[in-house]
Amino acid sequence: MVFSSLPFLFGYLPLTLLAYFLTPLRWRNAVLLVVSLLFYGWGEPVYIVIMFLSIIIDYTHGLLVEKFRSDDKKARWFVAQSVIFNLALLGFFKYTNFLLGTIGSLFHVDIPLLELSLPIGISFYTFQAMSYLIDLYRGDVGVQRSVLNFGTYVSLFPQLIAGPIVRYIDVCDALEHRRETWEGFYSGTGRFLCGMVKKVLLANGIGQLWEQAAAISPASLSALTAWLGAFAYAFQIYFDFSGYSDMAIGLGRMFGFTFPENFNYPYISRSVTDFWRRWHITLSTWFREYLYIPLGGNRVSPVRKVVNLLIV
Numbered sequence: 001m002v003f004s005s006l007p008f009l010f011g012y013l014p015l016t017l018l019a020y021f022l023t024p025l026r027w028r029n030a031v032l033l034v035v036s037l038l039f040y041g042w043g044e045p046v047y048i049v050i051m052f053l054s055i056i057i058d059y060t061h062g063l064l065v066e067k068f069r070s071d072d073k074k075a076r077w078f079v080a081q082s083v084i085f086n087l088a089l090l091g092f093f094k095y096t097n098f099l100l101g102t103i104g105s106l107f108h109v110d111i112p113l114l115e116l117s118l119p120i121g122i123s124f125y126t127f128q129a130m131s132y133l134i135d136l137y138r139g140d141v142g143v144q145r146s147v148l149n150f151g152t153y154v155s156l157f158p159q160l161i162a163g164p165i166v167r168y169i170d171v172c173d174a175l176e177h178r179r180e181t182w183e184g185f186y187s188g189t190g191r192f193l194c195g196m197v198k199k200v201l202l203a204n205g206i207g208q209l210w211e212q213a214a215a216i217s218p219a220s221l222s223a224l225t226a227w228l229g230a231f232a233y234a235f236q237i238y239f240d241f242s243g244y245s246d247m248a249i250g251l252g253r254m255f256g257f258t259f260p261e262n263f264n265y266p267y268i269s270r271s272v273t274d275f276w277r278r279w280h281i282t283l284s285t286w287f288r289e290y291l292y293i294p295l296g297g298n299r300v301s302p303v304r305k306v307v308n309l310l311i312v
Helices: 006-022 025-043 048-067 072-107 122-138 147-155 168-177 182-215 223-254 272-278 281-292 302-311
Strands: none
Touching (some): 006 025, 025 048, 025 147, 048 072, 048 122, 048 147, 122 147, 122 168, 122 281, 147 168, 182 223, 272 281, 281 302
């Protein structure tokens, strides 16, 4: 993960904070956009083109939705175009090789797989861009006429790589009129350091235990070692993911943004339903708001409710 690298922690982040707070208020979004694109380009130089494409297409479609707001059919069509583009982009990179491999296995043919690497953070910034178009069509947010502000929203580096998923409605006011304070910076620094401890000390350390357990052949694996490996895997995933979320939320506070919480002690859940309310909260919220409820949610027949759940 890029945030755990020493060059970022001791080089990129301090320079970013220095440049940001030395810049006049009206140009701080420009600074965030530039450093976010540089940050993304550091990890994936080639795929920065994909991010530019996503920003431009979703920004222009937002303007078109607003322009044709009185013509509901056209407005819905432009929203649909944007959603199709985002899902096609996501599906191509995530599932092309999976589909090729499945077809090859079913028909016993050797289909060469594409040499594709998954663009960093593509799930997060495509979901965020879709939330903007959908909320704009619903009338929940106003149109963003500044491509600079919209680009800053899509590419915002603190949560770009692994979330939390930040919906446009959550930060639209802060993009235009946010106020950085010493209290927010202090609070954000503490949250960032807490997340870094989770990620670097706990997740990485526990991950070594899991790797050692996983390397043992099943025939030689004792019950105790198997249980230790299982618990290590569970906690490594939690501390890694929640640690990153804490770092992102902390960085957001430093820059004057309030990002939504992404974890709420999921391993004390009393049921699977409760677990999904506590684990990766922003993803569950996204699917509830933009898929489950529009499909009818639980306000339908029992059969249709099951269908809705399966679709989600």
